[in-house]
Amino acid sequence: MTTDVTTASAASIAEAFADGDTTSVEVTQAHLERIASVDERLNAFLHVDAEGALATAAEVDARRAAGEELPALAGVPIAVKDLINTAGQPTTAGSKMLEGWIPPYDATVVTRLRAAGLPILGKTNLDEFAMGSSNEHSAYGPARNPWDTSRIPGGSSGGSAAAVAGYEAPLALGTDTGGSIRQPGAMTGIVGVKPTYGGVSRYGVIAMASSLDQVGPMARTVLDAALLHEIVAGHDPMDSTSIERPVPPVVEAARRGDVTGLRIGVVRELGGEGFQPGVQSAFDRAVEQLAQSGAEIVEVGCPSFAHGIAAYYLVMPSEVSSNLARFDAMRYGLRTVPHQGASAEQVMAASRDAGFGDEVKRRIILGTYALSSGYYDAYYGSAQKVRTLIARDFEAAFEQVDVLVSPTAPTTAWKLGEKSDDPLSMYLEDIATIPANLAGVPGLSLPVGLAEDSGLPVGVQFLAPAMADDRLYNAAAALERLVDTPKLEEVR
Amino acid sequence: MSSSAISRDDVAHLASLARIDLSEDELDRLGAELPAILEHVKVVQQVAGDDVPAMSHPIPVTNVLRADEVRTGLTPEQALSGAPDAEEQRFSVPQILGEE
Numbered sequence: 001m002t003t004d005v006t007t008a009s010a011a012s013i014a015e016a017f018a019d020g021d022t023t024s025v026e027v028t029q030a031h032l033e034r035i036a037s038v039d040e041r042l043n044a045f046l047h048v049d050a051e052g053a054l055a056t057a058a059e060v061d062a063r064r065a066a067g068e069e070l071p072a073l074a075g076v077p078i079a080v081k082d083l084i085n086t087a088g089q090p091t092t093a094g095s096k097m098l099e100g101w102i103p104p105y106d107a108t109v110v111t112r113l114r115a116a117g118l119p120i121l122g123k124t125n126l127d128e129f130a131m132g133s134s135n136e137h138s139a140y141g142p143a144r145n146p147w148d149t150s151r152i153p154g155g156s157s158g159g160s161a162a163a164v165a166g167y168e169a170p171l172a173l174g175t176d177t178g179g180s181i182r183q184p185g186a187m188t189g190i191v192g193v194k195p196t197y198g199g200v201s202r203y204g205v206i207a208m209a210s211s212l213d214q215v216g217p218m219a220r221t222v223l224d225a226a227l228l229h230e231i232v233a234g235h236d237p238m239d240s241t242s243i244e245r246p247v248p249p250v251v252e253a254a255r256r257g258d259v260t261g262l263r264i265g266v267v268r269e270l271g272g273e274g275f276q277p278g279v280q281s282a283f284d285r286a287v288e289q290l291a292q293s294g295a296e297i298v299e300v301g302c303p304s305f306a307h308g309i310a311a312y313y314l315v316m317p318s319e320v321s322s323n324l325a326r327f328d329a330m331r332y333g334l335r336t337v338p339h340q341g342a343s344a345e346q347v348m349a350a351s352r353d354a355g356f357g358d359e360v361k362r363r364i365i366l367g368t369y370a371l372s373s374g375y376y377d378a379y380y381g382s383a384q385k386v387r388t389l390i391a392r393d394f395e396a397a398f399e400q401v402d403v404l405v406s407p408t409a410p411t412t413a414w415k416l417g418e419k420s421d422d423p424l425s426m427y428l429e430d431i432a433t434i435p436a437n438l439a440g441v442p443g444l445s446l447p448v449g450l451a452e453d454s455g456l457p458v459g460v461q462f463l464a465p466a467m468a469d470d471r472l473y474n475a476a477a478a479l480e481r482l483v484d485t486p487k488l489e490e491v492r
Numbered sequence: 493m494s495s496s497a498i499s500r501d502d503v504a505h506l507a508s509l510a511r512i513d514l515s516e517d518e519l520d521r522l523g524a525e526l527p528a529i530l531e532h533v534k535v536v537q538q539v540a541g542d543d544v545p546a547m548s549h550p551i552p553v554t555n556v557l558r559a560d561e562v563r564t565g566l567t568p569e570q571a572l573s574g575a576p577d578a579e580e581q582r583f584s585v586p587q588i589l590g591e592e
Contacts, residue, residue, distance in 0.1 A: 101574050102573065102574065103574075104566055104570035104571065104573050104574070105566065105570075197550040197551060198550070198551050211548060211549045211550065237556075237558060240553065240555070240556040241549070241551065241553060243551065304539070307535060307536060307539050309532075309533075310532060310533040310534075310535045310536050311533075311536055313529065313532075313533050314533050314536060321510060325510075325511075328511075329576060330576070330583055330585045331574070331575055331583050332574030332575060332576070333574070333576075334576075335576035335577070337586070338513070341587075342586060343586055343587050343588070343590075344585050344586045344587060344588045345511065346513075346586075347586045348511045349508075349511045349512060349513035350513050352510075352511055352512045352513070353512050353513040353514060353515070353518075356512065358518075358521075361512060361514065361518065361522070362522060362525065362526075364510050364512065365503060365506050365507060365510060365512075365522055365526065366526060366529060366530075368506045368509050368510045369498065369502075369506055369526070369530075372506070372509070378534075378537055379533070379534075379536070379537075381546055382536040382537045382539070382540065383533075383536045384546035384547050384548060385536075385539070385540035385544040385545070385546050385547075386536050386539050386540055387546075387547040388540070388544050388545055388546065388547040389539065389540055389544060391547060391550070423525060423529065424528055424529055424532055427529075427532075438550075439550055440549075440550020440551055441550075466550070466551070
């Protein structure tokens with residue numbers, strides 16, 4: 001390939017392999033060099049596995065040279081969020097609790113990446129245990145936004161987003177519990193998808209809130225995201241919430257990209273007041289473009305979405321407090337012995353104080369409160385009812401329209417440190433992404449250009465009914481052709 | 493405590509339930525932050541009527557059992573590979589029961 005291979009899409013890299021224009025070793029090496037040259041500024045990677053990635057690349061090249069028929073993305077390198085277990089490679093969850101921990105097994109999604117022949121470049125930075133919207137809660141320093149390194153890349157999958165936006169990897173896996181793939185996608189100008197709950201296996205993914213967590217693709221084009229989605233999705237007997245149905249035809253939809261006659265609902269509650277003017281106008285322009293290309297645009301009311309954040313910040317911490325009880329300093333992870341002869345319980349409490357950061361502690365304490373006797377019904381119970389109302393809003397909306405749209409986030413990327421002292425203001429950034437997690441429906445964020453006011457990337461979010469992920473890819477692919485996709489010239 | 497009042501002592505109690513040995517500074521900070529967060533989230537109490545069922549999961553969750561067949565799992569070495577301390581193929585932990 002004549003152009004710089006690090007700016008190429010995964011699909012075009014795969015084509016170049018097929019045409020014999022380049023090799024996986026060449027492409028993998030180019031990305032490793034890019035990481036070596038820019039990651040000091042981006043801090044997107046917590047661990048780079050050059051040796052492992054090049055070994056996979058060489059193996060794929062040898063199989064191709066031998067005439068073997070290979071999976072579509074074989075040889076295309078990828079970055080993996082450091083919340084996802086990789087056997088033999090460190091997995092820290094962005095926490096001191098798991099510093100130096102090497103999982104003894106692969107997550108199912110990683111097994112599938114290996115089977116598909118994708119060299120794994122390394123593990124990406126994240127907010128500790130995926131808790132945050134800015135990546136500032138990483139115990140290893142924040143990842144930074146390639147568009148402006150004084151700004152946040154979003155979170156919690158901020159390292160994956162920065163890596164893809166900064167041309168360190170054409171593809172990455174993230175996880176999304178309340179917007180952690182879509183929001184960093186929007187902040188860095190890339191595509192991010194949260195699949196239907198149960199659509200992608202959670203086995204081997206360190207759990208934050210089990211009824212909300214979902215693994216999904218991050219890429220620079222809609223088609224690339226679909227190609228990756230197809231690799232990792234599908235039933236897994238190791239995950240009891242995995243849906244036993246065929247994967248929606250996402251790749252075909254991404255190639256189609258036709259919104260003629262498609263009914264698209266603009267969510268009334270997710271716009272206007274509280275949304276940055278530059279975000280709102282970029283969104284409005286995108287909706288107009290969809291209308292001009294034949295979509296039928298209607299306004300849809302989802303009144304319960306207004307209470308999404310409140311419900312989420314009860315349901316999620318409750319599940320967090322329960323899930324993170326496993327970090328007990330007994331079987332793996334950090335063990336801090338406060339004094340000689342300390343009991344197991346004292347060791348546990350000292351280790352959890354030393355190993356967890358502020359945001360993790362905040363959420364564990366909040367969840368412990370919401371689940372405690374006397375408050376359970378008032379908090380956790382009430383939040384679960386709101387969850388039902390939000391799911392009903394989606395059901396009613398999808399009787400009227402095929403997909404919903406909204407801005408992905410109310411603002412563009414903010415300055416590091418700007419919201420650190422006020423956890424609540426950070427929580428409010430998740431307003432548009434949370435409803436999909438609470439209801440289990442899929443969502444996709446597509447970059448639609450730069451905001452007029454801040455000059456930073458804006459994302460538009462598409463939402464579809466459960467197991468209709470293909471609708472997201474179809475609508476987003478259509479819009480992708482119409483908008484001026486932001487192109488990063490250099491890391492600033 | 494009323495529905496959203498939460499004192500520093502309450503935070504200390506919750507921390508002991510959650511087995512986190514919070515410092516005095518952390519107790520001060522959480523004692524100040526949590527009431528503000530609870531004030532925001534308590535709106536959930538006014539939203540849904542008694543007739544609205546609670547939703548714990550986006551999809552119906554049923555217990556899944558695999559066939560009762562022997563399969564390869566982790567070896568003892570693999571299972572203990574991340575243990576802070578181990579001996580004789582077991583996790584070695586500090587004293588759990590009090591002295592008699």
